[in-house]
Amino acid sequence: MNDLMNTVLGYVMPVYEIALAWIIDPANWVQFALLVVAYVAAVFITRKLNPRLIKALTPAADSQTALSKARRFVLIFMPLVLPLLAFALTAIGEQVTRSVFGAGEVIAFGKRVFLFLAVRAFVRDMLSDPLLKLIGKTVLIPLAAVYALGFLDPVILWLGATTVPLGNMSFSLLGLLRFAVVATIMFWLGRWSNDQSSALIEKQDMPPATRQLAVKAAEIAIFGAAFLVAMNIAGVPLTSLAVLTGALGVGIGFGLQKIASNFVSGVILLLEGQATVGDYVELDGGEAGTIVKMTARAAILETFDGKWIVVPNEDFIVTRVINYSDSGSANRYEVTFSVSYDTDINLIPGIIEPAVSALDFVLDAPHKPDVELDNFGDSGIDFIVEFWVEGIDDGQFKYRSHVRFAVWNALKDAGIEIPFPQRVLHVKGGLPVGAPE
Known part of the structure; x- marks a missing residue:
């Protein structure tokens, strides 16, 4: 004791x-x-x-x-x-x-x-980004605490002497931590700069495709520069990335062909403007909707019922796509209707055309509403009224429903009968004996 x-x-x-x-x-x-x-x-x-x-x-x-x-x-x-x-x-x-x-x-x-x-x-x-905040909590704050306690110099010597081999390259723990700290600050500044540049580009008077291409180019340039600066400050030789770059090229050549193809296709779409945000398109497979977002890999279509369809950019290049150009273009639609055979068909255009023209969404240019005789049907005489509107009938009868209401009301006001299917039966040899007449 x-x-x-x-x-x-x-x-x-x-x-x-x-x-x-x-x-x-x-x-x-x-x-x-x-x-x-x-x-x-x-x-x-x-x-x-x-x-x-x-x-x-x-x-x-x-x-x-x-x-x-x-x-x-x-x-x-x-x-x-x-x-x-x-x-x-x-x-x-x-x-x-x-x-x-x-x-x-x-x-x-x-x-x-x-x-x-x-x-x-x-x-x-x-720091608001979750990844940057995690790096700050796990790297920046512990380093600051070690510095405050006065143990930073021996800890730095130990970290610098401890190396992590990675193939032909080797990194010290100090270099990795320095890279994490610098990358945290640089990419935080890069995110802020990207938000500011995107907001500035969005205000410029340019085609949507060019605007999106400029935003993507600015984003790549800002974060690419941030990455290079972070690597340089962290002391990582850029020449050591040659092996990694070569491996990445081989991976793209063999395993990432579709991703590379979709990326190049997206750049082509942005440059040529064949399809851009706001356009209403119909793909060869039957999918149709308004393009609400275009990314480096795919375009997102929103259907009339609110569903989102992710379409690879390559499909816009290698398949047939119908672009209705929803952003500021006129499109022609038609509605069919029938009248009875007792109707004076010469009166129909003068009744229907003014009724359809009175609708606020129907255009007078490039053509006014036009009524055409379509066919002599089984139950009545079939007509078609053609009309032009600004935009796309992307919903279920978005415009056609209003036009049908106008046609119905105009025919009813004029006392014209809208026929329904009727059949006349001829019984050969007369009715059977005792059958009611």
Whole structure:
């Protein structure tokens, strides 16, 4: 028991002596006091400054100018004002204590804690993407915590000495972590830049196909540049990606033929404008609907009943597609009807054509409604009324139903009978004896 107590005291006494020396050292008390003063001053300044900054940086709700967007971007960084201001004030205090007492370990620790709080606020309040937030929580915050505790240098040495072999290439754990940190920041900035560029391109006066191609090109350029910058900063040699690029090319050549074909077909569609968002198309297989979205791989059609059909881009190139051009084009439709044989058919065009022309969706150009004699049917005389509308009859009788109502009402008002199927039976040899007449 005595030996155990002596061993414990051998460990405790040095710690006790260090703690006692630290407590009775006036320089440490001054550093702690400056640390508290710096934090209190940062809180006071932030409470006074933040409302004024928010008021000055908040643009009008309907303003979409470049300056307004820049001001909204700056507002995103408001959660960092308090910890960064405390960090700056603490750094000034550290310079004072080191010049006066020649020591500043306590206030330097507080400065690192404030930087840790800034990193935590960045991950918690500024990162909205789930993947970026996960990287921030698993990489950025632990690194900031290690730095705050003062163990960053030995941890960096250990991470740099630990390598992960990957075929002919090898990466250190430090390089992987550096890449994750840089990629988190670069791709967050890339996402914001992509949103801004997409909104700017959408406002330009250009064909929809060209606009979508410009959006996709800007997205590829922004994230491609972010990836290259992240690889360069992380210290990953780009020449080492040659093997990966070659393997990817082989994979596309053998296993990803359809994906590559659909991607190229999508680019062709965007360039030529054969089909774009807003067009009503009918495919060779019978699928029909309005194109509501075009991606790098497929187009999404929305049918009249709200169903979505995913159609590979290749189908628009290699098969027959009927494009009704729903975006601002006139289309002709027809409705059939019949009248009885007792009707003066010469009166029909003068009755039906004005009734159909009175409908607000029927156009006078390129042609006014036209009534044509179609056939002499079994029960009546068949007519067709042709009319032009702006858009597509993409629903079940979207326009035809209104036209049929107009035809019915016009014929009823004119006293013209709409026939129904009738049959006349001739019995050879007369009726059987005793049969009722």
